[in-house]
Amino acid sequence: MLDAALASFGTAGFAGTSLDDLASGLGIRKQTILYHFVSKRGLLNAVVDSVAADLILALEQVLAGSQRDWERVEALVRSVFRVALEQPVLLGLLREVSRPNSPGAQRLRGHMDPLMARARLWIEAEMAAGRMRRTDAQLLLLSAYSTVVGVATEIEVLRAAGVGPTLRPVVQRRRELLRFLRASLDPTS
Amino acid sequence: MLDAALASFGTAGFAGTSLDDLASGLGIRKQTILYHFVSKRGLLNAVVDSVAADLILALEQVLAGSQRDWERVEALVRSVFRVALEQPVLLGLLREVSRPNSPGAQRLRGHMDPLMARARLWIEAEMAAGRMRRTDAQLLLLSAYSTVVGVATEIEVLRAAGVGPTLRPVVQRRRELLRFLRASLDPTS
DNA sequence: CCACCTGTCTACCATCTGGTAAGGGCCCTG
DNA sequence: CAGGGCCCTTACCAGATGGTAGACAGGTGG
Numbered sequence A, B: 001m002l003d004a005a006l007a008s009f010g011t012a013g014f015a016g017t018s019l020d021d022l023a024s025g026l027g028i029r030k031q032t033i034l035y036h037f038v039s040k041r042g043l044l045n046a047v048v049d050s051v052a053a054d055l056i057l058a059l060e061q062v063l064a065g066s067q068r069d070w071e072r073v074e075a076l077v078r079s080v081f082r083v084a085l086e087q088p089v090l091l092g093l094l095r096e097v098s099r100p101n102s103p104g105a106q107r108l109r110g111h112m113d114p115l116m117a118r119a120r121l122w123i124e125a126e127m128a129a130g131r132m133r134r135t136d137a138q139l140l141l142l143s144a145y146s147t148v149v150g151v152a153t154e155i156e157v158l159r160a161a162g163v164g165p166t167l168r169p170v171v172q173r174r175r176e177l178l179r180f181l182r183a184s185l186d187p188t189s
Numbered sequence C: 001c002c003a004c005c006t007g008t009c010t011a012c013c014a015t016c017t018g019g020t021a022a023g024g025g026c027c028c029t030g
Numbered sequence D: 001c002a003g004g005g006c007c008c009t010t011a012c013c014a015g016a017t018g019g020t021a022g023a024c025a026g027g028t029g030g
Helices: A002-012 A019-026 A029-035 A039-062 A069-086 A088-097 A107-130 A136-161 A166-183 B004-010 B019-026 B032-037 B040-063 B070-085 B090-096 B105-128 B138-162 B168-185
Strands: none
Touching: A002 A019, A002 A039, A002 A088, A019 A029, A029 A039, A029 B004, A039 A069, A039 A088, A039 A107, A069 A088, A069 A136, A069 A166, A088 A107, A088 A136, A107 A136, A136 B138, A136 B168, A166 B138, A166 B168, B004 B019, B004 B040, B004 B090, B004 B168, B019 B032, B032 B040, B040 B070, B040 B090, B040 B105, B070 B090, B070 B138, B070 B168, B090 B138, B105 B138, B138 B168
């Protein structure tokens, strides 16, 4: 149910998703959905929670690793892109929910803010220690985030233009993001 | 009416926009809207047409200018970004409509395809003449397009994060795009 | 065997949605 | 002044939507 909702919210949007359609696509009645998630909004919240948990899990695994400094940044970026490639619909939801005034945007922020704050503190500590070049950490993080979300747009635009599902543009985006981060952060480059 | 519809479609999405709300926001009845645009879909089409006309006008003005080769590319990029900065809601609609299966996506393509084909032919001619480096012109164009659309996401994410409306990230994005294009196209770089 | 809980169902509802039908004011033209 | 197009209105509707209420089946523990 969460998977189906994720797919529908990510492609048709929250307002564009009807519980009836969603349920009939699953071969059940919508009341079953409402039984588990109370309301449509509750379903969205659960989906957002699930997506955030996926992302956080992937990031935590990297943070538990042994990479340091710039290597850690690179590993984090690669990890996020890996999740995105494995679950393209996830990006769709992220984009849908990245819109302010959108239901769920606030909830997503609730999940992401601690992560962002943590990342920001870490980066600033690295900068203070001279292992990273000084720059605006928050702006950097938000820019990276929007780049990842932007990949969703790119994939869809390419598909709409008839270009087959190729991962080359995605890899290219990742390379650009890494280059951007490197130029901003790496003191040795 | 077109302006209000553009804003609503761009922020709340097509499915998330109700004609009643739209009309009451304008101080009129929804039947007045339907009188002019026949249907909600017709309104969307008109908005898409209007947006496409704005973009095409801006691009045509550059094409009528005297820049050549790489300078022309740079002028085109700057022109598009200027329009985007002047009308941020325009990017919202572009993003909304850049989603496949979205009503209006096909219509937008109808406007953009000739432009894209023309740009592609021009780039390929330049490449054949040795004034541009050889690369996949279509992929390049679509990547540039999705970068521009991605700016919409970035602006909204920044605003949601409490970062005031600053144009620095947008300028940064433009610089990145130009650098990307330059690296792909400019034979002298 | 009974009471209870859980999960799904059918039945139903209030509201909102886009859209149709028709009327009235306004202005221009004959 | 009559007629007709233009623009906007009120009145209304059929269908879809999210949500509530309650029945039914199956499993579990006492």
